[in-house]
Amino acid sequence: MNFASDNWAGAAPEIIDAITRANDGPAPAYGGDELTRRVEARFCEIFERDCKVYFVATGGAANGLALSVMTPPYGMIVCHEESHIQMDECAGPEFFTGGAKLLPVAGPAGKLTPQAVTKALKGFPERPPHGAPASVLSLTQATECGAVYSADELKALCDTAHQAGLKVHLDGARFANAVAATGASPAALSCDAGIEVLCVGGTKNGCLAAEAIVFFDPDQAQDFEFRRKRAGHLWSKMRFIAAQFDAYLKDGLWLRLATHANARARELSLGLSTIDGVEVSYPTEINEVFVTFPDGAAEKLKEQGAEFYPWVTPGDPAAGRMNRLITSFRTSAEDVQQFLSCVKGVC
Amino acid sequence: MNFASDNWAGAAPEIIDAITRANDGPAPAYGGDELTRRVEARFCEIFERDCKVYFVATGGAANGLALSVMTPPYGMIVCHEESHIQMDECAGPEFFTGGAKLLPVAGPAGKLTPQAVTKALKGFPERPPHGAPASVLSLTQATECGAVYSADELKALCDTAHQAGLKVHLDGARFANAVAATGASPAALSCDAGIEVLCVGGTKNGCLAAEAIVFFDPDQAQDFEFRRKRAGHLWSKMRFIAAQFDAYLKDGLWLRLATHANARARELSLGLSTIDGVEVSYPTEINEVFVTFPDGAAEKLKEQGAEFYPWVTPGDPAAGRMNRLITSFRTSAEDVQQFLSCVKGVC
Amino acid sequence: MNFASDNWAGAAPEIIDAITRANDGPAPAYGGDELTRRVEARFCEIFERDCKVYFVATGGAANGLALSVMTPPYGMIVCHEESHIQMDECAGPEFFTGGAKLLPVAGPAGKLTPQAVTKALKGFPERPPHGAPASVLSLTQATECGAVYSADELKALCDTAHQAGLKVHLDGARFANAVAATGASPAALSCDAGIEVLCVGGTKNGCLAAEAIVFFDPDQAQDFEFRRKRAGHLWSKMRFIAAQFDAYLKDGLWLRLATHANARARELSLGLSTIDGVEVSYPTEINEVFVTFPDGAAEKLKEQGAEFYPWVTPGDPAAGRMNRLITSFRTSAEDVQQFLSCVKGVC
């Protein structure tokens, strides 16, 4: 009954196998190897265009490095107030960018709207050189509250940003879940909508430690190589990240894993929504379920071995009462049913 | 009819005279001179305790350097969403601190309340090492919207901050105006209330370029000297800032200048509030008047030679329609009357 | 005939096996798992004291993060002019520390001496706040030129540093090779000599991506957790670094791998030194051989399939003519003999 995080799930067997197979004789270090080249090319296929692709081991590094290329150090990044870059990276974006400002904006289920972005920008107008100039809009797909932007929603947000002179960054820590949930193409949910830079997560969806930064306009990748190196994020044995992505993107593994996790979350959400006193907070679109239990129930569930964390929403008067349940490629239908039985028992 | 900013006013003659007098033979550089020592001691008298005092030339430097000593580079500074450090320093606090995060919080007339601070902190809970740990509460006295915190209000905010483990920084760019407005002692409006570090502005109130950073607990000044130097804010001819403060604090000049400016703003505010179609937005407590004119009136006033700027409030649907009028030690009663006549003429 | 780098060698089978075994059901993320706890404790045994231990994936991250805890952002790090932190991390230490200065110092075979350190400090005297205050002495064990500091040499350097108020950082990217080469205990070559913080490398010696930062005084670890997180170096699936070190430190694997590599380098060095026109530059103490070939020979060797890189020594008039040959756990005696035959053939 582990719904603590998709990070707890370990790695998919196919990923471990790929790492084992990649350990075959000497290979050039620092990404000069053939496998890395090949997997970079695979990303270009998936996104149906010529991209520049870079690998790192964590999502925080992917976001921070991407943003550091997209904004000057005195620029401003508009983001959701519940976004990972705002809430969960210990001021990492500020560190990587050399001091850029984050402007948190509210919105339902972790989603921003063109209206909210426009209002935020109007409330922080360009007055060079006094205010930090807005340089980047950062979105998360799927959001930290488990919502998915449609291609049209993304496009409208990108249009708003571009008209205001901002580039758009997409934190895709759970991009696979969004693609699996919508059936849209990876390109439709990113570059076709106008996204400039996408961070594609592997780690939360069955990789060991693998994140890709994808620059849809290769010219904008600029000095990424230098920034990755000085931040200690250039692996000498890069083939071992490449190998993970090789397996991940092969024969749709990434979407199979995400589809599995999404399905378990849907079952969980449906089950919970039928239990008296239990309130599911957002539509369950990917592998996350946000739920409020009756007083004392969460404690009892944990005593019975369930693992999950509270979820805090800035500005919510009920902050701290909501819980986040996450499923993964490893979550079984039995895990879900067992948990639902426990919930019924304590509510 | 110049109400653009107290920064447009130049320097008070007493300040210029003091600079001239200080130019008397050689003196040790970098603050090693006697005058600097003496003026530092004068600050201790004014605040009725042993302080560490440092001088710089701009308010942005004072705030940034003060905060850089108060927070670790991965810490979080809670501030008002309209505060100067958030809106007007081009991400300077992020730069000086090496990447600390600013958390903007709303509140009426630029003021924060213990409730708003508590709610903001509850919405960004400590989850080491994931969220940036809240380290500093930054307040402005008087606020950017011309409001003054009472000693009791400050104390309640400091108590809230201290209980949550934060230190409190006070941006006193218009501290003189607040002291003059309330008649409270400088200590009552800062250290006695629990403020740890105060930036005392001189520049907006008749100095040429003079700001003081006052550490009420000398032990907390730590490495300020090194930080000021590496940021290029240690003057070699420091006596010329000290001389400004020497004159400023002598025989109550600072309060006389502020009292004058405050009085002109009050006249202006009273006059404006009696004119049909003109709306004064906040209580006029210091030398700033926030006013909305009927459509087209602002343009006409500017054609007639009036100088003032629009004021933007984040989140305000009327953003951009409000104007800020600032008076200074140089504003005369005639300036005010002339402007009021013009307003009557165009409204 | 691959002598390009120990980074080309891939991972030892025992390391891959450990990763596979660690992938066993859910486990708390971010280092909250039992395996991580256990391996941290193993480091304490190895170094015979209570330590604080942190894991990251690259040597650049280990060095940068360690230094960021040891120096203020305006401090100065004294290091060898050929050190990895100076030459090979793309200004990473400057980035991680928020702008600390590196003072490069010369010395034979990558080694510093107390005399050289004293002279360097005398040439950059404390003049607060004008000069950056020296805060850290950084050494590499074994050095970038393949030399090993004896316990006594390290102790003398630490004494010199401590007397001048500096802490001592040890870059141990090839620490295993140094321990294997000398037979000294890990503690003798680090904490017993006075080192405050040691970065223990695993990656160059058979791990996939595993580096440990060891604080010998737990109190000095201070805010490492926050710094690692904001730099994107906290793995969510930390158990997969812990698993590598678990295998690495078990039954002396780390020393067996290093002993093997060292032995191959010694054979290579001995063989080369007997060939006319070939000059071996430094004593071969670990798994690195520095060699100058007759004109044109390097090119011919590469045509025959040999892999190695030129080595540049700052200030050396022959810069660019010297080559560095590195052996690894994977290098066989046959590889060495084959290469020696080729060298004989072309010289």
Next chain:
Amino acid sequence: MNFASDNWAGAAPEIIDAITRANDGPAPAYGGDELTRRVEARFCEIFERDCKVYFVATGGAANGLALSVMTPPYGMIVCHEESHIQMDECAGPEFFTGGAKLLPVAGPAGKLTPQAVTKALKGFPERPPHGAPASVLSLTQATECGAVYSADELKALCDTAHQAGLKVHLDGARFANAVAATGASPAALSCDAGIEVLCVGGTKNGCLAAEAIVFFDPDQAQDFEFRRKRAGHLWSKMRFIAAQFDAYLKDGLWLRLATHANARARELSLGLSTIDGVEVSYPTEINEVFVTFPDGAAEKLKEQGAEFYPWVTPGDPAAGRMNRLITSFRTSAEDVQQFLSCVKGVC
């Protein structure tokens, strides 16, 4: 007998007068005033081309901000090992640039040569992304040891730098002294030789606090405005720096002041060189004399009221025995003669 520093001298009366005169009614803040515009244009005349010019109050700010525009944060600045940016700015360049590396290079009397620069670059070769890429050559005119580069010497250095892909920064804290000493035009000693960015000092030569950053290619000024603002170096009452430069550059005041100081140094140097046991170390080309006294003499001179500081040369075995004597616009011929008498008395 004050030879401590030109920073001790206070300001020239013409400068104070100009500040007083500039305090005339309201004027737009932040450099939007007419005087600032006019003085910027004056710089273009002096350097015989269209420049972008910015004012700040300290030399450390001028250097740091200029360099921050010239180098990426992971770049490398080649400089003299005795340069002010290396020795005297408390790691300011590292701070302003967001972590660029300084590579210190030796050379006689604070001067670099094309040979030394070439050797340094060869010793730190481009190996992207491993080594920090060399981006800027920083020179000082006149040097920290009182030497002046001829136009030809500067040109040769700029050619060397440009061929290697570096831009050239000139720290002109004592640029006036160099121009006065050589009789060359300001352009000949900077832009005509190939310098991209020049920091023109006023403070050491009679200004109160005034430094100008001059971009000879306006396109390269890029984002200077934003960087100056966020670092707290944009004065609100900018006219008071402009006024200083207005007077400074009017009717050759800057060169008269420098010529005076240079002449006193020459008299001092000549006098000292005839005294037994006194050794003058470098040619005296500007207003600085470097001198070694017999044992105990310096102490006796200080007892008699002379003020001067020791000078430390990195790598000099006699480090700490040399003294630096500085003259200023305020030093009289009598001051010099009185000091020479004292020296004769104690030697």
